[in-house]
Amino acid sequence: TRSEEELYEKVKEIKHKLGKRLFIPGHHYQKDEVIQFADVTGDSLQLAQAAAKNNEAEFIVFCGVHFMAETADMLTGQHQTVILPDMRAGCSMADMANLKQTEIAWEKLQQLFEDTILPLTYVNSTAEIKSFVGKHGGATVTSSNAKKMLKWALQQKQRVLFLPDQHLGRNTAYDLGIPLEKMAVWDPIANELQFEGNKSDIVMILWKGHCSVHEKFTVNNIEYIRKTYPDMKIIVHPECPREVVALSDEAGSTKYIIDTINASPPGSKWAIGTEMNLVNRIIKSHPDKQIVSLNPYMCPCLTMNRIDLPHLVWSLESIEKGQPINEIKVADDVKEFALLALKRMLENV
Ligand code: 13P
Numbered sequence: 259t260r261s262e263e264e265l266y267e268k269v270k271e272i273k274h275k276l277g278k279r280l281f282i283p284g285h286h287y288q289k290d291e292v293i294q295f296a297d298v299t300g301d302s303l304q305l306a307q308a309a310a311k312n313n314e315a316e317f318i319v320f321c322g323v324h325f326m327a328e329t330a331d332m333l334t335g336q337h338q339t340v341i342l343p344d345m346r347a348g349c350s351m352a353d354m355a356n357l358k359q360t361e362i363a364w365e366k367l368q369q370l371f372e373d374t375i376l377p378l379t380y381v382n383s384t385a386e387i388k389s390f391v392g393k394h395g396g397a398t399v400t401s402s403n404a405k406k407m408l409k410w411a412l413q414q415k416q417r418v419l420f421l422p423d424q425h426l427g428r429n430t431a432y433d434l435g436i437p438l439e440k441m442a443v444w445d446p447i448a449n450e451l452q453f454e455g456n457k458s459d460i461v462m463i464l465w466k467g468h469c470s471v472h473e474k475f476t477v478n479n480i481e482y483i484r485k486t487y488p489d490m491k492i493i494v495h496p497e498c499p500r501e502v503v504a505l506s507d508e509a510g511s512t513k514y515i516i517d518t519i520n521a522s523p524p525g526s527k528w529a530i531g532t533e534m535n536l537v538n539r540i541i542k543s544h545p546d547k548q549i550v551s552l553n554p555y556m557c558p559c560l561t562m563n564r565i566d567l568p569h570l571v572w573s574l575e576s577i578e579k580g581q582p583i584n585e586i587k588v589a590d591d592v593k594e595f596a597l598l599a600l601k602r603m604l605e606n607v
């Protein structure tokens with residue numbers, strides 16, 4: 259086995275050798291040992307835009323999770339190869355909605371509401387789900403543009419089916435003034451629609467999925483911060499449950515969180531509710547501010563963390579040898595409509 263130093267030197271050497279033939283996008287939740295080599299860092303939207311813009315790199319080694327690499331594959335040319343350094347870097351939220359379940363849900367929802375629903379899917383979903391959504395006139399959204407895209411959808415249809423994150427869907431709809439009584443939850447395991455108000459009033463149908471990282475931030479965490487640091491502000495990602503967002507001072511995408519902390523004056527105090535690697539990086543880069551994780555046990559995304567320095571080196575060496583591993587290629591029939599859903603978003607933002 260090689261030392262960390264040797265692995266570090268190897269990445270530098272291959273990056274230098276391949277030059278512009280290689281492009282490494284890195285999501286903000288990636289480990290320091292990986293993100294230091296990223297050519298561009300960003301949230302889901304920024305990385306999708308960066309992939310769409312890069313036409314020259316032959317190899318795109320995506321440091322993020324599987325659905326992001328699929329998106330990069332669909333937004334880049336046939337002459338470009340997208341590689342995920344570890345195939346086990348999936349997303350538990352994306353896995354909470356599969357095509358079969360979505361088709362069953364759609365059929366039942368059409369019986370209940372006829373042709374009054376437009377589907378939207380968070381980009382944190384498989385290419386197959388994006389394709390389903392694209393085929394039925396809908397679009398993808400990210401946490402940066404969910405509000406804008408939900409408005410867009412509600413200009414076309416009376417109701418929206420929002421996949422697969424109930425929390426982002428609920429928080430975004432609430433922000434637009436849709437009351438909780440007008441929201442229902444589709445449970446893909448029980449195959450039923452759960453709601454308390456009037457069926458005819460329903461505007462939002464939320465898929466019962468969640469992020470295992472952001473669900474770990476709780477009302478108890480908020481109460482602890484309020485008691486211990488009364489003048490500290492709380493900022494969370496909208497993948498957190500509604501009650502947590504409601505009790506926080508601010509909520510927004512990964513980029514919004516970074517920008518808000520950057521713009522705050524020295525001496526500011528923040529508790530942040532998002533993924534651990536990003537929170538640690540923000541803490542380190544703001545020694546003049548008091549910053550803590552909203553959940554004191556920190557919340558790592560285990561699948562994001564599967565991309566580590568040894569896997570990055572392994573994938574880069576496979577390119578060097580002319581035998582690239584872990585290629586991510588979305589099938590043409592899936593790509594056709596998934597790309598349509600992505601383009602409807604990218605043209606709107
Ligand atoms: P954003 O990058 O859109 O903030 O999403 C966070 C996330 O959970 C990515 O997997």
Ligand code: SF4
Nearest residue numbers: 349350351469471559
């Ligand atoms: Fe999926 Fe949540 Fe990890 Fe993002 S942070 S990749 S949504 S499990």
